[in-house]
Amino acid sequence: MSAETSAPRRRVPKRWLIGLGVLAAVAIPFLTPSSYIHNVLILTFLLGVLGSGWNVMSGLTGYVSLGHSAFIGVGAYTAGILASQWAVSPFLVAPLGGIAAALVALALSWVTRRTRGVAFVIVSYAMLELLGLIVRNWSSLTGGSQGLLMPLPDWDVRFHNWPFYYALLALLLLSVAMTSAIRRSKFGLGLVAIRDDEDKAAGIGVPAPIYKSLAFMASAVLVGVAGAIYGYYVSFLTVSTMFDIVLSLQVVLAVLLGGRATVWGPVLGAFIIVPLAEVTNTSIGGVDAGAFRLIMFGGLLLLVTLALPRGIIASVARLLDRRTAQAGARLASTALPVAPMSSRTLAPGTDLLRVDGVTVQFGGVKALDNASIVVPAGSITALIGPNGSGKTTLFNVIDGTYEPAAGDVVLNGKSLAKLDRTGRAFAGIGRTYQLPRLFDSLTVLENVAAVNDRFEPRRLVHSAVSGAEAARATGLLEFVGLGEYVDAAATDLSYGQRKLVELAQLLMLDPAVILLDEPAAGINPTLLQRLAELIRSLNATGRTFVIVEHDMQFVLALADQTTVLAHGKVIASGDPATVSTDPAVLEAYLGDDFVLEPTTGPRP
Numbered sequence: 211m212s213a214e215t216s217a218p219r220r221r222v223p224k225r226w227l228i229g230l231g232v233l234a235a236v237a238i239p240f241l242t243p244s245s246y247i248h249n250v251l252i253l254t255f256l257l258g259v260l261g262s263g264w265n266v267m268s269g270l271t272g273y274v275s276l277g278h279s280a281f282i283g284v285g286a287y288t289a290g291i292l293a294s295q296w297a298v299s300p301f302l303v304a305p306l307g308g309i310a311a312a313l314v315a316l317a318l319s320w321v322t323r324r325t326r327g328v329a330f331v332i333v334s335y336a337m338l339e340l341l342g343l344i345v346r347n348w349s350s351l352t353g354g355s356q357g358l359l360m361p362l363p364d365w366d367v368r369f370h371n372w373p374f375y376y377a378l379l380a381l382l383l384l385s386v387a388m389t390s391a392i393r394r395s396k397f398g399l400g401l402v403a404i405r406d407d408e409d410k411a412a413g414i415g416v417p418a419p420i421y422k423s424l425a426f427m428a429s430a431v432l433v434g435v436a437g438a439i440y441g442y443y444v445s446f447l448t449v450s451t452m453f454d455i456v457l458s459l460q461v462v463l464a465v466l467l468g469g470r471a472t473v474w475g476p477v478l479g480a481f482i483i484v485p486l487a488e489v490t491n492t493s494i495g496g497v498d499a500g501a502f503r504l505i506m507f508g509g510l511l512l513l514v515t516l517a518l519p520r521g522i523i524a525s526v527a528r529l530l531d532r533r534t535a536q537a538g539a540r541l542a543s544t545a546l547p548v549a550p551m552s553s554r555t556l557a558p559g560t561d562l563l564r565v566d567g568v569t570v571q572f573g574g575v576k577a578l579d580n581a582s583i584v585v586p587a588g589s590i591t592a593l594i595g596p597n598g599s600g601k602t603t604l605f606n607v608i609d610g611t612y613e614p615a616a617g618d619v620v621l622n623g624k625s626l627a628k629l630d631r632t633g634r635a636f637a638g639i640g641r642t643y644q645l646p647r648l649f650d651s652l653t654v655l656e657n658v659a660a661v662n663d664r665f666e667p668r669r670l671v672h673s674a675v676s677g678a679e680a681a682r683a684t685g686l687l688e689f690v691g692l693g694e695y696v697d698a699a700a701t702d703l704s705y706g707q708r709k710l711v712e713l714a715q716l717l718m719l720d721p722a723v724i725l726l727d728e729p730a731a732g733i734n735p736t737l738l739q740r741l742a743e744l745i746r747s748l749n750a751t752g753r754t755f756v757i758v759e760h761d762m763q764f765v766l767a768l769a770d771q772t773t774v775l776a777h778g779k780v781i782a783s784g785d786p787a788t789v790s791t792d793p794a795v796l797e798a799y800l801g802d803d804f805v806l807e808p809t810t811g812p813r814p
């Protein structure tokens with residue numbers, strides 16, 4: 211997300227460059243009468259619009275589409291059919307082509323709501339084929355394999371192809387403006403979070419199904435309008451030209467070359483790929499021309515993937531980016547700032563979270579076997595047990611990652627059974643992971659600002675990191691000792707620092723219950739001490755914790771109560787001192803020689 215963020219000093223030449231480029235594009239029809247150049251530019255603008263659309267779905271959101279040219283076909287056929295039935299100019303009905311494409315994209319997002327990775331690539335290609343098949347077979351409406359004739363242009367011949375040229379240029383600028391607006395918005399921040407780690411994003415209040423539907427529609431709407439105009443331009447619609455897999459592949463190459471997830475990458479890529487295709491079209495003839503072009507584009511794709519995996523724009527931006535990484539810097543202050551108050555605290559002692567008789571089975575393994583725990587409001591509960599005893603599985607049941615075969619999770623008197631992960635995050639469940647999961651394309655501040663404590667549509671158009679939210683995220687990072695790192699890339703942090711960012715994310719979410727999965731694992735003694743202080747000071751403001759941990763001295767010194775799991779069953783529950791001398795617990799987990807050290811830190 212930060213790849214294109216440039217210092218204000220560099221913005222001026224960039225704006226000048228863009229202004230000059232736009233001016234040149236507007237002036238070209240007046241400067242050169244060559245219709246060949248106009249036609250090449252029309253195709254370039256079309257690929258630019260298609261690339262910008264693809265970039266929203268595949269670059270920003272991470273859902274790689276191999277069927278994006280289908281939206282060209284949907285737009286073209288919608289406009290073609292409506293224009294001939296209503297006897298109007300295809301320009302007039304072109305927006306309806308955009309709406310039709312957006313509706314197809316909405317259907318795609320619904321069909322693929324549980325489909326990711328390679329499976330999504332295949333489904334997107336299947337969509338292209340399926341739509342082509344429908345158009346080919348619905349001949350009464352589409353002309354089928356005979357094709358569909360568009361009305362002839364009704365303007366003066368002196369204007370050549372200019373209306374197509376300017377309409378597609380305007381759409382290209384609109385596409386760039388839309389991508390730029392999305393990238394700078396809270397919505398765009400959520401899309402990048404989904405791309406980096408969709409499950410984690412769901413757990414911090416990014417409702418992926420809604421975001422994905424909106425992103426898919428945004429990625430198709432202008433492509434559909436461009437398809438309508440392109441269809442009018444070529445004047446005769448056939449399935450093979452309008453639902454063209456080669457165009458779908460070209461757009462992938464163009465965006466990868468220019469810069470995936472950047473605003474101008476698709477435009478730059480289009481300005482490289484279309485002229486290149488034209489040059490090879492005109493200079494290479496004979497029966498092997500097609501094979502040669504295929505080898506050339508395939509080779510280029512390989513070269514881009516190996517040499518410029520980020521694409522030209524992101525690679526150049528990285529070279530120019532003089533910000534020094536802050537990796538290795540020491541933790542900020544040792545004095546602990548005042549812990550932020552929670553808005554969700556309940557009267558201490560009330561049963562805040564209850565897990566009732568939960569069973570989870572993986573094949574022959576019962577990861578949880580009728581397990582129950584009760585977590586009072588304002589308490590710190592230690593959840594301990596041997597490796598494989600079901601602790602993480604219990605967290606996964608509480609946060610909605612796993613659906614249990616039996617049992618229920620009740621928060622504040624209400625069952626969470628019907629809520630998905632995002633619903634549970636909004637209801638008040640927040641968790642960290644054994645291996646911290648951050649959004650690696652985002653900065654530290656963006657990682658915290660990506661959190662939503664509720665869903666509000668108007669928030670989507672807010673700036674990604676701004677106002678009170680940005681101030682709060684910064685304050686929370688200061689609270690966990692990472693105030694110096696707000697602009698650092700998440701990838702530049704150490705393992706322990708990543709854990710602290712996850713804690714800041716949780717505080718941003720402000721859940722009723724904070725589930726920490728092995729917070730002490732792999733972190734140094736100073737950080738461990740700091741973590742214990744953070745947990746204590748947050749607990750003092752009324753926050754409730756459940757902590758899974760193998761460092762017994764650390765967790766039992768913090769805990770008010772302890773639950774012990776073995777083979778998925780709860781074998782003991784009670785205060786740490788009693789549980790740590792329970793013979794069943796000593797035998798199953800702690801060992802006969804275990805001695806609980808007296809608490810050293812001050813209890814609140």
Ligand SMILES: Nc1ncnc2c1ncn2[C@@H]1O[C@H](COP(=O)(O)OP(=O)(O)OP(=O)(O)O)[C@@H](O)[C@H]1O
Nearest residue numbers: 572575576577595596597598599600601602603604
């Ligand atoms: N997705 C899964 N598929 C199959 N088996 C699983 C899955 N998740 C957990 N298990 C199994 O369930 C059991 C409990 O695993 P879980 O990760 O909950 O244990 P744990 O107590 O958190 O262990 P550790 O202390 O090592 O983290 C283990 O036997 C594990 O192999």
